[in-house]
Amino acid sequence: MSTQKGLLKQRSIGDRAFDIFNILFMITVGIVTLYPFLNVLAISFNDSVDTVRGGITIIPREFTWENYKTIFAYDTLLTGLRNTVLRTVLGTAIGVMTASMLAYTLSRVDFQARKWMSPLFAMTMYFSGGMIPIYMLMRQLSLIGTFEVYILPALLSVWNVFIVRSYIDGLPYALQESAKLDGANDWVIFWRVILPLCTPVLATIALFVAVGHWNAWFDTYLYNNQKPEFTTLQYELMKVLQSTSTGTNYRDPNAQQAIASVSPESIRMAITIVVTVPILFIYPFLQKYFVKGMTLGAVKS
Amino acid sequence: MKSQTTELSSPANVSKTKRFFRTMVQQKYLYLMSLPFVIWVVIFSYVPIWGWLMAFQNYKPRNGILDQEWVGFKHFIELFSDERFYLVLRNTLAMSTMGLIVSFTVPVIFALLLNELRQQFFKRTIQTIAYLPHFVSWVVVSGIVTKMLSTDGGAVNELLMSLNLIDQPIQFMAKGEWFWGIVTVADAWKETGWNTIIFLAAMSGIDPELYEASTVDGAGRFRKMWHITLPGIRTTFMVLFILSIGHLISIGFEKQFLLMNPLVIDYAEVLDLYALNYGINLSRYSYGTAIGIFNSVVSIILVFLANFIYKKVTKESVI
Structure with missing residues (x-):
């Protein structure tokens, strides 16, 4: 503390001017970021x-x-909310489980299939078949027009696997050794020893997966646009935004009615808030985890 | 481990297969925990590559992939002789280059300034606010951008008017020449905070003794930023930059899809949107696949080129 005070005294005018400018700049950034939401x-x-x-x-x-009453009286939006919540919960639970399971097997140096499995998964981070071949695959698998299309293709994120693996690599191997001496098999070691130690990194990838599911709209647009029962919240918001900003008419009679009673502007803003608020509530609590997770991922790549 | 040492004494070739299967049985749980994902990755990531064959056919969905009419490079020739393709390529490269420059300068400057904040609580608050837009979907961001730039009561026009910089509102969303800038700024607004995370992590890894030593030598704040902080994040910066160059051409289409309207389509259409329009909306699967292949091939060339140049300069490789 005393050295810091000493330094404070030594600071020049230019230095202090910089500090003031810096704080003002940061406040401006804060306003520019928050104002649109408010x-x-x-x-x-x-x-x-x-x-x-x-x-x-x-x-x-x-x-x-009134605006909120109007949108929550609108059935399609409620269906969208239900599907979004369902895919987020289910998708996150599955995504965290799959990524940690595969990450554990790939972290085991003695696992004989690791030599060919690791590159098999890693390669997929650098290329993709592209939109149309993937679309044709979904058609052949009869996944178009189903709820499963939200879950199956995104069952596993290779990126998350490598984040978890680098975390497991940092854990002391002796823990596994002693569990093995106690007679635990590999599944028990994973479930009882590794998973509980991985909580911070699992929180990180849970956040990533959940946000991805919550924010997804393009899969609904591409695969389920003929299936109103599988619509999602973001897709509904997208439709409302596009219908008014481009002037194309919104054919859904439900929406026509809603727009007639309350102005489209207010509807759009209320849906935007419904879509945004859950994320804003969750993320500050997970901040310390995802910063660590991001850094781990970057170091690995 | 124990089994390996006992196995070594028996005849080599017999024991090798035997040992392989014995280990396999021992590691049965590891296999059970990973093989389902091998099947999954083959189906969802490798089978679509096989779909590239479609680009060399007149693909009809009712027949199998090998039971098609083969047309060679017809779709590629058609693609390269389409004027629209060059317009779309221009838009793609313009927006990706602008995005690349902005996403590698603004976050570095922002991280440098954050790093100079003395008040830890203030710093953390600003960070929390700055990371926030990253978690919001592009659908929401496009709605916000449209709202902020609107001609009736949009915050940007209101501000410019009250500062007397313009007499009447600018029609941002209706003029094609604004579109590239709008996409770039919207992207910066959404991702700058998030992109600082890695740079801040790299900065916190710099040895504090370097700063102490330079203070003793009488270096001021800006000299320290220039001679210690910036060189300290150079490796991180270069690695991320090289990886980004590979994405120059495959920038996605989300922002463009959501922010565009028919008035600005000549500036907004990017390669992926062009592929979506032809390949799926017009059911020209083969043509759409050819666009996708062009995209992938250029990306791979760009990554290797960037890595080659980096290797020449620094004698290190990123990939």
């Missing part, structure tokens, strides 16, 4: 007729729940 939030809670007058910044002028 603006959308304010509009979503503002009376939709009043919103058209303009001038709403970050505080609603005429507070109302």
